[in-house]
Amino acid sequence: MKFNWGKRKPHCHIRGPFCHREAETRDRAIDELLEFIWNLRENGVSNLADLQSEASDPEARNILSYMEQEGLFAREGDKVYLKEKGEEKAREIIRRHRLTERLLMEIFELSEEEAEKEACKLEHILSPEVTDSVCTFLGHPPVCPHGKPIPPGKCCTAPEKSVKPLVMPLNDLDPGGEGRIVFISSNFPARLDKLSALGVVPGSIIKLRQKKPSPIIQVGETTVAVDPEIVHDIYVKAV
Amino acid sequence: MRKRGKNRGMESKDINRKSAKEIILVGNPNVGKSVVFNYLTGKYVVVSNYPGTTVEVSHGTTKWRGKNVTVLDTPGVNSLLPTSEDEIVTRNILLNEKDALIVQVADAKNLRRSLLISSQLAEMRYPFLLVLNMEDEARERGIKINYQELSSLTGARVISTVATQKKNLEKITEELGDLREATLHISYPPALEEAISQIAEFLPEENISPRSIAIMLLSGDKSLKRWLHARLPESRVNEIEAIRRSCQARFDQPISYLINQARLKKVDEIVRRVTIINPIKRKRLSTRIGELSVHPFWGVVILIGAVYLLYQVIGVFGAGVAVDFMEETVFGEYINPFFLRWTERLVPVAWLRDLLVGQYGLLTMAMTYAFALILPIITFFFIAFGLMEDSGYLPRLAVMSNKIFRLIGLNGKAILPMILGLGCATMATLTTRILESKRDRIIVTLLLALGVPCSAQMAVIFGMLSGFSPMLVVLWGGVVGLVLAVVGYLAARYLPGESSDFVLELPPIRLPRIGNILIKTLSRIEWYLKEAVPLFALSTFILFILDRAGILIHIENGAAPFIKGVLGLPVETTQAFLIGFLRRDYGAAGLLALARVHALSAEQILVALVTLTLFVPCLANFLVIVKERGWKIGVAISGFILAVAFTVGGLLNLILKITGFKI
Numbered sequence: 001m002k003f004n005w006g007k008r009k010p011h012c013h014i015r016g017p018f019c020h021r022e023a024e025t026r027d028r029a030i031d032e033l034l035e036f037i038w039n040l041r042e043n044g045v046s047n048l049a050d051l052q053s054e055a056s057d058p059e060a061r062n063i064l065s066y067m068e069q070e071g072l073f074a075r076e077g078d079k080v081y082l083k084e085k086g087e088e089k090a091r092e093i094i095r096r097h098r099l100t101e102r103l104l105m106e107i108f109e110l111s112e113e114e115a116e117k118e119a120c121k122l123e124h125i126l127s128p129e130v131t132d133s134v135c136t137f138l139g140h141p142p143v144c145p146h147g148k149p150i151p152p153g154k155c156c157t158a159p160e161k162s163v164k165p166l167v168m169p170l171n172d173l174d175p176g177g178e179g180r181i182v183f184i185s186s187n188f189p190a191r192l193d194k195l196s197a198l199g200v201v202p203g204s205i206i207k208l209r210q211k212k213p214s215p216i217i218q219v220g221e222t223t224v225a226v227d228p229e230i231v232h233d234i235y236v237k238a239v
Numbered sequence: 240m241r242k243r244g245k246n247r248g249m250e251s252k253d254i255n256r257k258s259a260k261e262i263i264l265v266g267n268p269n270v271g272k273s274v275v276f277n278y279l280t281g282k283y284v285v286v287s288n289y290p291g292t293t294v295e296v297s298h299g300t301t302k303w304r305g306k307n308v309t310v311l312d313t314p315g316v317n318s319l320l321p322t323s324e325d326e327i328v329t330r331n332i333l334l335n336e337k338d339a340l341i342v343q344v345a346d347a348k349n350l351r352r353s354l355l356i357s358s359q360l361a362e363m364r365y366p367f368l369l370v371l372n373m374e375d376e377a378r379e380r381g382i383k384i385n386y387q388e389l390s391s392l393t394g395a396r397v398i399s400t401v402a403t404q405k406k407n408l409e410k411i412t413e414e415l416g417d418l419r420e421a422t423l424h425i426s427y428p429p430a431l432e433e434a435i436s437q438i439a440e441f442l443p444e445e446n447i448s449p450r451s452i453a454i455m456l457l458s459g460d461k462s463l464k465r466w467l468h469a470r471l472p473e474s475r476v477n478e479i480e481a482i483r484r485s486c487q488a489r490f491d492q493p494i495s496y497l498i499n500q501a502r503l504k505k506v507d508e509i510v511r512r513v514t515i516i517n518p519i520k521r522k523r524l525s526t527r528i529g530e531l532s533v534h535p536f537w538g539v540v541i542l543i544g545a546v547y548l549l550y551q552v553i554g555v556f557g558a559g560v561a562v563d564f565m566e567e568t569v570f571g572e573y574i575n576p577f578f579l580r581w582t583e584r585l586v587p588v589a590w591l592r593d594l595l596v597g598q599y600g601l602l603t604m605a606m607t608y609a610f611a612l613i614l615p616i617i618t619f620f621f622i623a624f625g626l627m628e629d630s631g632y633l634p635r636l637a638v639m640s641n642k643i644f645r646l647i648g649l650n651g652k653a654i655l656p657m658i659l660g661l662g663c664a665t666m667a668t669l670t671t672r673i674l675e676s677k678r679d680r681i682i683v684t685l686l687l688a689l690g691v692p693c694s695a696q697m698a699v700i701f702g703m704l705s706g707f708s709p710m711l712v713v714l715w716g717g718v719v720g721l722v723l724a725v726v727g728y729l730a731a732r733y734l735p736g737e738s739s740d741f742v743l744e745l746p747p748i749r750l751p752r753i754g755n756i757l758i759k760t761l762s763r764i765e766w767y768l769k770e771a772v773p774l775f776a777l778s779t780f781i782l783f784i785l786d787r788a789g790i791l792i793h794i795e796n797g798a799a800p801f802i803k804g805v806l807g808l809p810v811e812t813t814q815a816f817l818i819g820f821l822r823r824d825y826g827a828a829g830l831l832a833l834a835r836v837h838a839l840s841a842e843q844i845l846v847a848l849v850t851l852t853l854f855v856p857c858l859a860n861f862l863v864i865v866k867e868r869g870w871k872i873g874v875a876i877s878g879f880i881l882a883v884a885f886t887v888g889g890l891l892n893l894i895l896k897i898t899g900f901k902i
Binding site: 145146147148188189190191192193194195196197198199201202203204209210212213214216220221222223224225226227230 | 317318320322346348349351352355380382459491492493495496499500503504507530533534535538634637638639641642645650651740741742743744745747
């Protein structure tokens with residue numbers, strides 16, 4: 001079967017060329033299409049036309065109608081939306097994909113392409129237990145390396161003690177603790193600009209001097225008092 | 240636009256500037272630019288130990304190669320890709336000044352952040368001198384820098400100084416003679432580089448490189464809009480925006496953030512190669528004090544101690560002992576009798592005599608209030624404030640108070656102008672520039688004008704309240720505080736715009752240098768006298784004229800129903816409010832005169848003081864608000880405040896009457 005991939009970014013936003021070679025079995029094809037719908041929705045699109053051009057050959061069409069029979073998604077006029085079952089399934093795939101990306105890019109320091117390629121494979125096969133372990137290990141990250149939200153799992157609401165997170169929000173360090181910044185998850189460009197001008201960027205060693213009455217962080221000889229939200233946004237790997 | 244070749248801009252600029260007109264000091268906040276400025280020019284601009292002391296560009300002159308050269312002291316910047324108004328000011332100077340020599344003053348112990356600025360100066364293709372200041376502090380912390388290596392890696396000339404001890408400062412002018420263009424070059428990810436060169440193609444070659452402007456534009460710098468429109472046709476501007484958009488679409492992180500990361504990566508590489516750190520295990524006493532001052536428990540203890548000390552120094556000694564001495568002994572026994580005698584003898588005209596030494600006399604009223612009542616208090620305030628600034632305690636107060644300010648939608652930074660406002664609201668209004676968002680600045684400007692009593696006002700208030708029960712002080716403070724909190728809360732809720740993040744750099748705790756405190760206090764007193772005395776004289780003169788022309792009595796009669804009916808005050812207080820339009824403290828001084836002759840009851844004093852504390856900003860403050868925020872906001876703030884002042888005063892009077900509360 002042939003998917004029409006078009007000119008798109010080769011990462012988690014919208015499926016890239018890497019996943020397509022792997023999508024051989026029907027289950028995988030279903031996963032891919034669910035993921036596609038999810039990503040479209042994140043970008044504010046839910047056109048049937050998009051989905052149909054995505055799955056243009058007969059085989060893919062078959063799969064689409066099979067998915068519709070199974071109650072994974074439904075159409076309404078020219079719009080598509082995920083039904084409960086499909087929503088659940090898509091959510092898990094996206095979660096596995098984005099968590100794997102985080103793991104591969106930030107812990108194993110793979111390049112973006114390599115990480116993407118591997119994530120495309122792993123998103124189909126990771127068991128729920130392993131997924132939650134990865135999530136805990138990474139400190140329940142809210143977003144993927146590209147800034148897209150990672151759907152939270154059970155582990156995120158009830159953190160288990162069995163896996164010690166390797167990456168955690170700076171706020172979880174004890175006062176006086178140090179870590180290397182892995183990423184800063186902030187949706188405010190102004191906040192990122194201000195922090196980076198002070199030398200607070202991924203890779204820097206950061207120390208949490210205190211949490212109350214206001215958090216104080218230290219990078220090198222720069223001491224900065226910040227809002228509590230900011231120390232929640234900075235994710236560090238303990239050193 | 241004329242077409243240019245690809246290598247345009249690569250030819251070397253004439254950097255051996257024999258005919259430089261200006262020396263520009265740039266650098267991170269709180270690295271000592273102002274100390275260097277003072278050294279070079281022999282002028283004094285305020286030096287403090289916290290970021291953001293310099294809010295206006297100061298000009299001075301120095302001799303360089305036998306000629307007078309202008310020196311500019313710019314507000315500190317953390318990046319030349321501006322994120323605050325200060326940074327825009329400094330960036331624009333670099334953008335527009337021609338033939339300038341750049342001196343980058345840097346904190347030697349904070350090389351990383353210094354080089355972040357250097358990399359941007361190099362990008363602009365400005366030759367510059369890198370002055371690594373506070374070399375002593377770096378040494379204390381076990382940081383050693385290889386200056387030669389640093390110079391060869393960056394291509395900039397490097398010297399090390401201890402500005403506060405004038406160590407090596409003479410080298411600055413020596414080295415300025417042969418500046419070279421820095422070789423420090425940052426490469427960005429390929430997609431960014433491509434967009435940068437596309438944009439740079441469109442830009443004219445001016446005194447900073449098209450590449451650096453292209454990087455700013457690519458980062459989405461909106462402050463360049465006017466600059467851009469003055470040079471390029473609309474279609475080009477749109478084209479640039481289109482390039483930026485399509486470039487941003489290829490990344491999920493903001494371009495500016497990627498650019499800063501690329502710069503820091505290169506900078507870190509250099510820092511690793513030129514510094515050796517032998518960490519010193521022993522915790523310095525100053526560090527320990529710094530930690531305690533922001534401790535959840537000890538911080539509060541220290542805060543209470545500091546406030547008590549301030550009260551003792553300013554309230555008890557300044558407002559009590561010093562004012563009594565000045566007013567009763569110096570002015571009461573010597574100066575005023577002396578003037579009285581001599582005017583009696585030398586001035587034959589009765590009305591002229593009255594103008595000088597009468598009830599509304601320029602000498603007896605204006606000068607006595609200015610020098611005997613207010614000067615002693617404001618002097619002690621400025622000394623105490625200077626100590627808080629130079630020790631580095633002031634920004635730590637922001638850490639302690641951040642939570643409280645967040646309740647009213649501001650952040651801890653707001654405490655800096657608020658405390659300065661206890662000295663002089665006019666000065667403090669200028670300091671609101673350290674707040675990032677326009678909304679925050681308007682709110683703090685409003686609160687300052689509304690109810691933060693300046694020390695002149697407080698002087699008089701303390702004077703009035705002494706002799707009455709402490710209850711009066713508590714009630715006055717409580718009512719004014721409540722009004723501030725309510726107005727602040729409502730303003731934060733209903734003013735459009737976003738509140739800004741609390742990100743405040745804390746300077747190290749340092750032992751204040753007495754010399755700097757004294758010179759700073761003197762320069763502030765000079766500023767105060769220049770500002771206040773003419774207004775005192777003017778308001779006295781207006782009162783005198785109104786009195787002579789028989790208008791005062793009409794105004795008093797006209798206002799009587801309001802003053803008497805709504806506020807429950809004697810008619811004589813009208814003139815206090817009248818001159819309060821020019822200066823609140825002078826108005827309060829008028830009330831003090833009435834209180835001294837027991838013309839007011841304790842309850843009346845409370846109502847009068849609350850109303851006058853909340854009263855319209857003084858003329859100087861009003862003018863500064865207009866200058867900073869524009870006419871509309873200036874007039875709106877004043878009108879609003881006048882309404883609040885009388886409403887609160889009226890309500891307070893009503894409540895006191897109904898409940899029959901006696902103080």
